[in-house]
Structures are given as C-alpha cells and as structure tokens.
Amino acid sequence: MAVPSGSPCPVMEQHLRDRAPPLLTDLYQFTMAYAYWRAGRHRDTARFELFFRDNPFRGGFTVFAGLHDCLVFLRNFRFTHEDVEFLRSVLPPATDPAFFQYLRDLDCSTVELHAVPDGTVVFARVPLMEVTGPLAVVQLLETGLLCLVNYASLVCTNAARFRLAAGPRRKLLEMGLRRAQGPDGGLTASRYTYIGGFDLTSNVRAGFLFGIPVTGTMAHSYITSFTSLEEVQPHTLMPQNGDSEPVDLIALAKSWLSRISELLEANPRKIHEGELAAFLSYAIAYPTNFLPVIDSYSVSCSGLVNFCAVALALFDLGYKPLGIRLDSGDLCRQSVHVRRVFRLCSERFSVPAFDSLLIVATNNINEQSMTELNEKENEIDSLGVGTHLVTCTEQPSLGCVYKLVEVRGNPRMKICEDPEKSTVPGSKAVYRLTDAEGHPFLDLVCLAAESPPEAGVSRSCYPLSGKDSMITVTPAQVTCLRQEVFVNGQIITPLSSAAETRAKVQTSLQTLHPGHKRLHQPDAYTVALSERLHNLVSEFQRGGSGDGRCVFVN
Missing domain, CATH: 3.20.140.10 (nicotinate phosphoribosyltransferase)
Incomplete structure (x- = not known):
C-alpha cells in the first residue's frame, strides 16, 4: 500500500x-x-x-x-x-x-x-x-x-504558551528528556514541544525520528573533570584557513587571559585553572561549536574571564565561538554583566563579532519565570527549558x-x-466564525443535516456557557473546522x-484575538450550539429523544 x-x-x-x-x-x-x-x-x-x-x-x-x-x-x-x-x-x-x-x-x-x-x-x-x-x-x-x-x-x-511568554525573538531549547515520564514520554514531549513552538531539542532520538534540530555542548561534569592545564591534549589547533602550522592554543589563551584579567581587574587567584583547561580542551575539539557553561565555580571571577580568553584565542585563529550558558543564580543580572563584558572586549580588542555572541540561560525555568524575564533588563538570547515543560507541572x-x-x-x-x-x-458539523479583522470569535456546533452558516448572514445560536440564552451572530467568514x-x-x-x-x-x-492569547485571565472564547441542536439537547433533558426513546446515563 x-x-x-x-x-x-x-x-x-x-x-x-x-x-x-x-x-x-x-x-x-x-x-x-x-x-x-x-x-x-x-x-x-x-x-x-x-x-x-x-x-x-x-x-x-x-x-x-x-x-x-x-x-x-x-x-x-x-x-x-x-x-x-x-x-x-x-x-x-x-x-x-x-x-x-x-x-x-x-x-x-x-x-x-x-x-x-x-x-x-x-x-x-x-x-x-x-x-x-x-x-x-x-x-x-x-x-x-x-x-x-x-x-x-x-x-x-x-x-x-512558553513561546508566547518568551516572545518571538528568543530561541527556545527543549531539554526535558531526563525529567520526562519514561522514554516514550520524552520522545513525545520533544516532538510536540517542537510543534508547539520550540526551536531545538537536546533529544538525539527525537532528531533522528522526527527531523527536529538538535543541539547541545557540555555539562558541569565536563568542567569539573579537569584540574590543570596539563590535562589538555592536544595543545594545538589548526587555524581555520589551514594555511599555516598548528598553533599552541594553551599559550595563546594564557596570553589573552593576562590581558582580560587586567581589563576586568580579575583576581588571578580566583580564576580556576581546571575550568580553563576544560574550555581549552572543548575548544580544540569543537572550535566552531564552542558554547561552555560558565557557572561551575564563579561567573564573574572565573567562568567569564576564562571564556573570554579562549574565545579571543579562537577568533585569532579565524574561528567564531557561539557563546556561553548560564545555569544558576540571577540569570537576568548575570546576562547583563556578561553582555557588558562582551561589548568591552569587542571595543577594546577590535573584535566586532564578540558583541553578538549568544547568551543561553537554563535553570528550572517555568512559564512564570519566563514571563518575568520580559519585565526585567536582560541580555538572554536563548532559553533552555526542561522539567516544567515536559511534565506540564501546572x-x-x-x-x-x-x-x-x-x-x-x-x-x-x-x-x-x-x-x-x-x-x-447526534452527528455534527463544526464551523469557525471569523470577524472582519480575521479573528475567530465563535465555534458553532450544528447537526450534520443542517445548512452551514454563511458569511454575512445572521445566525441564532446558544452559547454552551450561556444558560439557555440565545445570541445572534453575523460572521465575515466561515470555515468548516473538521x-x-x-x-x-x-x-x-x-x-x-x-x-x-x-x-x-x-x-x-x-x-487569535490578543485577548484570547493572554496567558493570565484571558477572554473566554464562545462555543455555541445551533438552534436545532440546542432544541434536541432540550428534548433529551425533558425526557425524550429523537427516536422516541428516553436515553439517560447518570
């Protein structure tokens, strides 16, 4: 077949x-x-x-x-x-x-x-x-x-709803597989959160099965597995154009670290060498996909300083790193600080692209916290959401x-x-009635044998929440919904x-009209029965039915 x-x-x-x-x-x-x-x-x-x-x-x-x-x-x-x-x-x-x-x-x-x-x-x-x-x-x-x-x-x-809360600009990453209700729940969540408006998933199986774009870089365990620069192997990285010899990335990053520390007045004793080693090791492995998590120890005292040193070294070799991820603390405040440092580096070292590096935020984000992001100053480009998305906590x-x-x-x-x-x-048809501005305002449920509503023609109906009160509507456009x-x-x-x-x-x-899309206290949308269908329901409720037999199920 x-x-x-x-x-x-x-x-x-x-x-x-x-x-x-x-x-x-x-x-x-x-x-x-x-x-x-x-x-x-x-x-x-x-x-x-x-x-x-x-x-x-x-x-x-x-x-x-x-x-x-x-x-x-x-x-x-x-x-x-x-x-x-x-x-x-x-x-x-x-x-x-x-x-x-x-x-x-x-x-x-x-x-x-x-x-x-x-x-x-x-x-x-x-x-x-x-x-x-x-x-x-x-x-x-x-x-x-x-x-x-x-x-x-x-x-x-x-x-x-998360997409509406985030707004159209930010990229949204679904990362809930480890928190989902089993493997099938995880796959279903990855597929349908993408359909609902998320841009990416961390779920590799979902990418394979459904063609969803996948993404991911590193976790804190990668950072904390390193303790010193001696663990970085290999030391060198070939410039992107490939026209010269491999460059010792450790030495190059250390030279940048000195300049960055001076610029940011960073305390060398608070800069974690193991974190720098992890960043360097990952940058050598993935120079075009470098986006580390920078809060394993301290964002301002270590993570951001180490990132800038490695990122500037990559720029020297013709690569453009992607950005950073924040996973704890006050995400809005930290993102503003990170962006300020990115701009400072861009201006001081004449690297224009540094200012546009991505800032990704994760940390048990829910719909409310995502909405609050829009009410605070922040520089977050992308948000990763897991538990509250896939488990539908609310x-x-x-x-x-x-x-x-x-x-x-x-x-x-x-x-x-x-x-x-x-x-x-009874057997039914369902029609969506739209106003002159193109917004749907009422779904009309009719008996299948009835004539459909027509654009520009008034129609009486009974809202399901209207306590038997009849209204008259005149749609600008009618669509058969099923x-x-x-x-x-x-x-x-x-x-x-x-x-x-x-x-x-x-x-x-x-x-949809903006009032129906509001995340809190939205306007109620009207679903109504046609006059004939309402009369049939009333007949049943009085104790009769369309075939002459009383049909009650309590």
Whole structure:
C-alpha cells in the first residue's frame, strides 16, 4: 500500500506503529466488545466524539495535536495471533472461542474519522474528532485515541504558551528528556514541544525520528573533570584557513587571559585553572561549536574571564565561538554583566563579532519565570527549558473524553447531575466564525443535516456557557473546522511533518484575538450550539429523544 504524501520515513513509521498497538488499551474495552458481540450488536453503526471540557493551564486556548499518530494507529489496527492468545488468557474462561476469531479478523476498514487538522488552535467542548464505524470496533479504539491525543495536545499547548511568554525573538531549547515520564514520554514531549513552538531539542532520538534540530555542548561534569592545564591534549589547533602550522592554543589563551584579567581587574587567584583547561580542551575539539557553561565555580571571577580568553584565542585563529550558558543564580543580572563584558572586549580588542555572541540561560525555568524575564533588563538570547515543560507541572492532564453520540442513526446523550459532564447528541458539523479583522470569535456546533452558516448572514445560536440564552451572530467568514481524514482503512489526507505542523500552530495562533492569547485571565472564547441542536439537547433533558426513546446515563 502506498504511503500518503508527507508521511514519515520507514523508521518513524515503525516507531509510531510500535508505540500504539491494539493491546495498548483498557481491559474493559474488550469486555464491552464481547458483550456487544454476544448480543449481536457489534456491527451496529455507532458514532463517538473526542473532546475536552476545559482549556489547560487556566488559559484561553488549546493546540490540538496527535492526529498524525491517530491516523497511523487506525491504519495499522490489527490483532496478531500473540495478541489474541494473550486476550484468551485474561478474559473470563466462559468467553465464547468464536469471539477470538472475530478479533483476529478485525481491522479499521469500515471506520471513518473526521477531525480538526493537526496544529489547529481549539477550544473546550468542541468535538475535535468524530469516529464512525461498527460499535465494537469504535469502542475498542477509545483508549488508544485518547492516549495519543491527550498528552500530545497538552504538552504542545504548554510549549505554545512558553513561546508566547518568551516572545518571538528568543530561541527556545527543549531539554526535558531526563525529567520526562519514561522514554516514550520524552520522545513525545520533544516532538510536540517542537510543534508547539520550540526551536531545538537536546533529544538525539527525537532528531533522528522526527527531523527536529538538535543541539547541545557540555555539562558541569565536563568542567569539573579537569584540574590543570596539563590535562589538555592536544595543545594545538589548526587555524581555520589551514594555511599555516598548528598553533599552541594553551599559550595563546594564557596570553589573552593576562590581558582580560587586567581589563576586568580579575583576581588571578580566583580564576580556576581546571575550568580553563576544560574550555581549552572543548575548544580544540569543537572550535566552531564552542558554547561552555560558565557557572561551575564563579561567573564573574572565573567562568567569564576564562571564556573570554579562549574565545579571543579562537577568533585569532579565524574561528567564531557561539557563546556561553548560564545555569544558576540571577540569570537576568548575570546576562547583563556578561553582555557588558562582551561589548568591552569587542571595543577594546577590535573584535566586532564578540558583541553578538549568544547568551543561553537554563535553570528550572517555568512559564512564570519566563514571563518575568520580559519585565526585567536582560541580555538572554536563548532559553533552555526542561522539567516544567515536559511534565506540564501546572496541569498534568488535558482530560480528553470519548463519548457515544449516535447508534444506528439515532442520537444518544449522557445526562448527568453535573451538567458539565453531559454530552451533546447526534452527528455534527463544526464551523469557525471569523470577524472582519480575521479573528475567530465563535465555534458553532450544528447537526450534520443542517445548512452551514454563511458569511454575512445572521445566525441564532446558544452559547454552551450561556444558560439557555440565545445570541445572534453575523460572521465575515466561515470555515468548516473538521475534515474527513480516514475512510475505508485509508488515510486520505497528507501526513504533515513536524516542521509543517509547527508552522500550522503559529499561523493558527496568529489569527487569535490578543485577548484570547493572554496567558493570565484571558477572554473566554464562545462555543455555541445551533438552534436545532440546542432544541434536541432540550428534548433529551425533558425526557425524550429523537427516536422516541428516553436515553439517560447518570
């Protein structure tokens, strides 16, 4: 079978297939499927919707992510002989053996999926995915689809918020693999934080699988492993043009160290020789990628002085170092001091490029501290974020749900004592209404059989948070939010790369009104039901249903 345009390379395809096999689900999905099968209802056409009830992080928006993986999951959904034999061992002994043959022959060739495109900004209560097919099959898909969408959308949204907090200028580095919830959590985080707006990752495996730019230089352990200049081997470095003999970089750096110490009035006794040795050793190994961490001992008394000496030696040989990393203390204050020294060196030693060296900051950065950076004077060019990004410290779960809305063409509704947990019945279409300035202002959920809203034409609707109060809206533009993406066992939409989906996220975010993008106390976005759909919901709540039967689930 041909792979659609834009689909992953074979290694990535195998990775996606392996991470979400059909057995990655809850046992009760199989017990329900068996009960459907025993009752002869397993082939009944059913429709489920996937949505979430609240935007995460007390924010005004969410980024929908994970559709790519869901499509690969559906395309490869098939039980192996080993899968079925394991199920035989865990289901009750009274389970009819013919059910296991039914599972062995199962696939998603009769499943259809309509979904919001990957990377779209979405809002609470909007049905993001509609899954249609035989009741037993689409029931078995529930846990897998939720697993693939929940964390991907959560961490992608978290990354988008970090990007908004950082502003467009700064580069953002994801470095959370060592703090992530296991290897798969780390890979998923690296992929979807990149899609959400980060520029780079430290995760080499993610770079290999998903084409994400990777970066990294050194940790404090490299610095502290050196104690003296005698440990630097080799001593020499070939000038970049290669036209002359190798130069003793230690001697050259020591001569610069004397001049820098005099310029900065540094105390020679506080300059750590082991740190200088580590810098020199790394510079000899990577003269075009020299970006050391300078706070292993003291930034002002040792690290910055040693860096400037080695960096100036590299400039003498035709190389341009990248910059420095700060990993502790007052990052803003230190960055200002570092930039001042860079400018001083640039002017005093006539090295213009010294002033533009990068200042990278890391140190348990969260969204709040990143926001505060913009309120303080600082010279930070790039920020590395780990724990608070990949673990989504402020909110550990998005809370997507997967609910039945129709069986055999008849609407179904869950009605709870908690109105927030009630569902909206029936097959639906979702439209995004945009104002004259191009900002979306309302998502309208209609019955699929209804005529769509039209640009320039007024439409009555009922906001989900409006306590049955009707409003009238007139959109300047209307977009159908969901698309048909999977039919007859085939993916019918091009699979986007991580970079393409990343661009989609930024484009979608740019359309939002600033009030909806505020990180704190954002304006609430309106999601509304059409008049016909609202009337259907009211009929259910009064005790009736579209097919003449009362359907309550408490």
